Amino acid sequence: MHLPPRFFNKERICHTMIKGSFKWMKSLNRMIILNKIRTEGPISRASIAKQTKLTPPTVSKLVSELITSGLVLESEQGESVGGRKPTMLVIDNTRFHIIGLDVGTKMVRAVLVDLSGFMIDKIESPIPLSISKDSLVKLIERTISKLLHLHKDKEMIGIGIGMHGVVDVTSGISLYAPGLNLRDIPLKEALEKKFELLVKVDNDVRAMAFGEYWFSNGKKNDNMVIVNIGRGVGAGIVLNGKLFHGEHDLAGEIGHMTIDLHGRRCSCGNYGCWETLISGPAIGKEAQQRIEEGRETILKDMVAENGEKLDGEFVYKAAMAGDKVAQDILGKTGEYIGFGLTNLIHILNPTKIILGGGVAHAEPFILPKIKETIAVKALTKQAKETEILCSKQGVFATAIGAAALVLGEIFEGDFPVGEES
Ligand SMILES: [Zn+2]
Numbered sequence: 001m002h003l004p005p006r007f008f009n010k011e012r013i014c015h016t017m018i019k020g021s022f023k024w025m026k027s028l029n030r031m032i033i034l035n036k037i038r039t040e041g042p043i044s045r046a047s048i049a050k051q052t053k054l055t056p057p058t059v060s061k062l063v064s065e066l067i068t069s070g071l072v073l074e075s076e077q078g079e080s081v082g083g084r085k086p087t088m089l090v091i092d093n094t095r096f097h098i099i100g101l102d103v104g105t106k107m108v109r110a111v112l113v114d115l116s117g118f119m120i121d122k123i124e125s126p127i128p129l130s131i132s133k134d135s136l137v138k139l140i141e142r143t144i145s146k147l148l149h150l151h152k153d154k155e156m157i158g159i160g161i162g163m164h165g166v167v168d169v170t171s172g173i174s175l176y177a178p179g180l181n182l183r184d185i186p187l188k189e190a191l192e193k194k195f196e197l198l199v200k201v202d203n204d205v206r207a208m209a210f211g212e213y214w215f216s217n218g219k220k221n222d223n224m225v226i227v228n229i230g231r232g233v234g235a236g237i238v239l240n241g242k243l244f245h246g247e248h249d250l251a252g253e254i255g256h257m258t259i260d261l262h263g264r265r266c267s268c269g270n271y272g273c274w275e276t277l278i279s280g281p282a283i284g285k286e287a288q289q290r291i292e293e294g295r296e297t298i299l300k301d302m303v304a305e306n307g308e309k310l311d312g313e314f315v316y317k318a319a320m321a322g323d324k325v326a327q328d329i330l331g332k333t334g335e336y337i338g339f340g341l342t343n344l345i346h347i348l349n350p351t352k353i354i355l356g357g358g359v360a361h362a363e364p365f366i367l368p369k370i371k372e373t374i375a376v377k378a379l380t381k382q383a384k385e386t387e388i389l390c391s392k393q394g395v396f397a398t399a400i401g402a403a404a405l406v407l408g409e410i411f412e413g414d415f416p417v418g419e420e421s
Contacts, residue, residue, distance in 0.1 A: 029052075029054055029058060029062060030062045030065065030066065031411070031412065032052050032054070033048055033052065033054070033059060033062050033063060033066065034066060034071065034072070034091075034411055035411055035412070036048050036051060036052060037066075037072055037089050037090065037091055038091050038411060041075075041088070041089055041090040041091060042075050042076065042088035042089065042090050043088060043089055044086035044087065044088055044089070045059050045060060045063055045086070045087075045089065046086055047086075048063070048089075063089060070092060070095050070096065070155075071091060071092060071095075071096070071115075072089055072090070072091060072092060073089070073090050073091070073092040074087045074088070074089060075087075075088045075089065075090045076088055091115060092115070093114050093115040093116040093118070094114050094115075095115075095155065096114070096115055096155050096156070096157045097112055097113065097114055097115075097120070097151065097154045097155060097156050097157070098112075098113055098114075098115070098156065098157060098158050098159070098160060098403040098406045098407065099111070099112055099144055099147055099148070099156065099158075099159045099160070099403065100113060100159075100160045100161075100162070100207075100211075100399040100400055100401065100402035100403030100404075100405075100406075101140065101143065101144070101159070101160070101161045101162065101399055101402055102162045102204060102207070102396070102398035102399040102402060103127075103136075103140065103161060103162065103163045103164065103174075103177075103204070104127075104164055104179065104204070104398075105127070105164060105177075105179025105180060106126065106127055106179075107124055107125070107126055107127060108124070108125045108126075108127060108139060108140060108143050109122070109123075109124050109395065109396055109398070109399045110122065110123050110124075110125070110143045110144065110146075110147055110399060111396050111399040111400055111403065112147050112150075112151055112154070113400055113403045115407065116215070117211065117214070117215035117400055117403070117404065119396065119400060120151070120154075121147060121150060121151065122396055122399070123143060123146060123147060125139055125142070125143045127139065127180065130181075131180060131182075132182075133182050133184075133185050136180065136182065136185065137185065137187070137190050137191075140161075140187070140191070141190075141191070141194055144159060144191070144195065148195070156197055157197070157198065157406065157410065158197050158198035158199065158200065158406035158409070158410070159191055159195060159197050159198070159199045159200075159406065160199075160200045160201075160202075160207065160401075160402035160403045160404065160405040160406045161187055161191075161199070161200070161201040161202070161207075161402055161405075162202060162203070162204040162205075162206075162207030162208065162398040162399065162401060162402035162405075163177065163187065163201055163202070163203065163204060164177055164178075164179055164203070164204045165177040165178050165179070165203070166203070166249065166250075167201055167202055167203045167249060168249060169201065169202050169245055169249055171186075171188065171189075172186070172187050172188020172189065172199060172200070172201035173185065173186050173187065173188070173189075173201075174187055174201070187199070187201050188200075188201050198406060198409065198410075200402075200405040200406050200408075200409055201405075202243070202402070202405055203234075203236075203249070203252075204228075204398045204402075205226065205228045205234040205235060205236045205252060205356075205398075206236040206237075206243050206245075206252065207236070207398050207401040207402040207404070207405055208226055208228060208236055208356055208391075208393075208397050208398045208401040209224070209225070209226035209235070209236020209237065209238055209243065209354075209401065210236065210238065210243050210401050210404045210405055210408060211393070211397060211398075211400045211401025211402070211403070211404040212224070212226055212354055212356075212391065212393070212397075212401065213238045213241070213404075214401075214404040214407060214408065215400070215404060222238070222239075222240050222241045222351065223238065223239055223240065223348065223349070223350045223351050224238050224350050224351055224352045224353070224354065225237050225238070225344060225348060225350045225352075225353050225354070226353075226354045226355075226356055226391070227254070227337075227340075227341070227344070227353060227354070227355050227356070228355075228356045228357040229278055229279060229280075229337070229355060229356070229357040229358070229359035229360060230279065230280055230357035230358045230359065231279060231280055231281060231358075232255055232267075232275060232279060233254065233255030233274055233275040233278060233279055233357075234252055234253060234254065234255055235252040235253075235254045235344070236252055237251055237252050237348065237350075239348075241412070242408075242412070243408070254274060254340065254344065255273060255274055255275035255279070256268050256270065256273045256274070256275065257273065257274050257340065257343065258270060258271070258272050258273060258274075259272055259273070259274045259277055259336065259339055259340060260272030260276075260277065263276055263277065264276040264277075264282075264285070274336070274339075274340045277333070277336040278333050278336050278337050278340070278359065279312070279359070280311050280312030280313065280358050280359055281311060281312070282312075282333075283311070283312040283315050283329060283330070283333055283359070284309060284310035284311040284312060284314065284315065285310075286315075286329050286332070286333075287299050287310045287314065287315050287318075287325075287326070287329055288309075288310050290325050290329065291303070291310075295325050296325070297318065297323055297324075297325035297326065298318050298321060298323045298326075299314060299315065299318050299323065299325065299326060302314050302317070302318060312358055312359055312362070313358065315329055315330060315362075316330070316361060316362045316365075319362065319365050327365055330362050330365035330366055331365060331366070331369045332369075333359070333362075333366055333369075334365065334366035334367065334368070334369025334370045334372075334373070335369050335370075335372075335373050337355070337359075337366060337369075337370050337373075338369060338370040338371070338372065338373025338374050338377070339373060339377070341353055341370060341373075341374060341386075341388065342373065342374050342377040342378050345374065345378055345383050345386050346378070346379065346383070349383065349386075350386065351386075351387065352386070352387040352388075352389070353386060353387070353388050353389075354388075354389055354390070354391050355370075355388070355389070355390045355391065356390075356391040356393070356397060360390040360391060361390075363390040367388070367389075367390060370388055371388060374386065374388070
């Protein structure tokens with residue numbers, strides 16, 4: 001690794017450093033410059049000094065350090081405003097690499113990306129049924145080792161994990177992974193020990209949200225929400241460019257806000273949660289009910305042929321084939337999604353909401369209804385026009401987002417960079 005040890009040596013990631021201290025200020029200035037280059041590069045030293053109000057000698061010194069670290073590169077010459085053309089600075093996206101993992105209920109998906117989020121490689125490891133904590137950690141380790149082995153020539157700076165369920169972000173412990181029925185898995189500790197790299201762990205939907213924010217360079221979207229609608233429903237919230245976790249890492253559990261007081265019972269024990277109306281299984285139940293009511297639909301034949309329980313995907317396929325009942329179910333789902341998103345808009349007033357997960361694939365059938373509902377229900381003209389879109393990232397969105405967690409740590413400096421002499 002060519003980075004000075006102060007950058008990534010985990011021994012020095014000390015969260016107790018006092019923010020007002022001189023050492024912190026020096027590190028903070030470097031973070032400010034690094035982020036200026038990230039969000040506005042190519043940019044000259046003079047522009048950085050002007051925009052950050054740091055003195056030109058300070059900028060010069062810190063830029064030299066960043067160039068030595070390998071994170072920043074001098075690129076083409078900029079436009080001259082009389083005199084010598086300034087040298088422009090950019091982030092060197094290709095030098096360092098990160099491994100991102102999505103630990104779901106059936107599969108561990110892993111990617112190797114560069115600093116721009118470009119996916120260089122990807123692998124999947126199926127999770128066997130009823131796995132123990134130790135075996136899961138071993139499986140994750142093997143998956144990472146495989147990628148490291150395939151890319152021995154690349155410089156790694158960290159590993160990000162998007163873990164389903166409840167995660168203690170500070171300690172990197174998976175507190176509860178309901179899909180695997182496991183508790184208290186010390187992922188960060190185990191993986192840092194094994195690989196001697198910086199490891200960040202967060203909930204999977206938050207990881208996905210942060211990836212959408214970071215790699216789409218969410219400068220204009222500092223307040224955005226990703227709502228993942230699949231088997232369950234959850235949200236990742238980015239406020240002022242940072243993931244919002246809440247007091248006990250519970251923020252974003254919006255699948256369990258009550259939408260229908262007299263609705264179906266939810267897995268959480270309450271009635272009429274948003275999840276019971278819009279998740280993949282909820283769409284399946286709705287379809288089942290229409291069949292029982294004797295409605296004319298090809299869904300009936302699909303069940304007969306496949307012998308499986310209906311889920312959102314069946315309904316989507318039927319809708320694509322022109323089935324009116326299926327299209328109607330998805331339209332209704334869009335309306336319910338619109339109700340929930342209107343609540344979200346009124347609470348957070350985000351710049352943008354992105355929908356991810358399997359249900360978002362039904363975009364042509366749900367998105368018009370979602371927008372229509374918000375246009376009717378939201379309070380102000382701006383609220384009615386909140387940008388809503390469906391994620392274009394594929395099944396590796398969470399893994400890529402997990403890699404972004406590492407970048408957030410390095411670039412955004414909740415990460416005091418150790419002592420400087
Ligand atoms: Zn619930």
